[in-house]
Amino acid sequence: MDALVEQRGPILIVTMNRPRVRNALSAEMMAVMRDAWDRVDTDPGIRVAILTGAGGAFCAGADLRAMTGDHPGDGFRTGGADLSRIDALLKGRRLTKPLIAAVEGPAVAGGTEILQATDVRVAGESARFGVSEARWGLFPLGGSAVRLPRQLPYTVAAELLLTGRHITALEALAMGLIGHVVPDGEALTKALEIAGTIAANGPLAVQAILRTIRETEGLAETDAFAVESRIGMRVFTSDDAKEGPRAFVEKRKPQFKGL
């Protein structure tokens, strides 16, 4: 399979699995990823997801070799393009549970595009990032021209997009594109540690915080607080909101039920 899906307790691990071509995207890989995202959203037993790659690479973006057959723009010209397949890159679709990226090796072009849909990002020290589509006369249709300038300072995002240059993990950390750099081979371990911490928190609280982040993006502060209060107050009325403080006082771990 071009992508593997494994559930470890409340954590779903999705592994892009074409290591011979640095996990360049394939139709099969994208279909498996779409199904996995549906599973994350609908299965209450899953609290956090991790996206990673096999064989010491995250993802080298679209398969450039596969683009050398027909013209890559034929689907757009004829109207035959299946734009819904882009769901795999989580462009225009936001998961209801946190998604953590565990990056080793290259995460370039489509690889850095899908990275921008993740909430927490960990990388091995040899990881490389970049939005290199312009180098090949292509457009970063995975959403980077819109999403990257919202996630990074303007000139940093514009330079990455326009030059297509690759950057190191330490540069990506300094820019704020990723949150952690760990020794090579330890990105998944660190991601699992963070996922475990999140999964132990109140699931209603975690999902409500994420929903608030997503739904208030770009709103004026007063409008954003209206959304935030509506979502947040619902968490306060839950059984879990009673269990948390009680567990603190009784000096035990909370037993959250998601109710």
Ligand SMILES: C[C@H](/C=C/C(=O)SCCNC(=O)CCNC(=O)[C@H](O)C(C)(C)COP(=O)(O)OP(=O)(O)OC[C@H]1O[C@@H](n2cnc3c(N)ncnc32)[C@H](O)[C@@H]1OP(=O)(O)O)[C@H]1CC[C@H]2[C@@H]3CCC4=CC(=O)CC[C@]4(C)[C@H]3CC[C@]12C
């Ligand atoms: C627009 C969206 C994304 C576009 C792209 O991603 S363009 C791809 C750009 N990719 C790159 O620039 C990376 C190229 N590779 C490298 O720079 C390097 O290989 C590396 C840094 C990744 C690794 O270097 P390395 O030294 O470690 O290893 P190498 O020796 O170079 O490589 C080893 C081996 O791997 C092969 N390799 C590496 N990368 C690739 C690659 N990208 N493709 C193929 N093969 C690769 C390399 O050749 C070596 O093999 P060898 O045999 O030894 O030569 C698009 C993303 C999704 C699209 C949508 C999908 C759904 C749609 C359906 C429709 O119907 C309409 C369109 C669309 C909506 C579609 C739209 C466009 C996307 C959004």
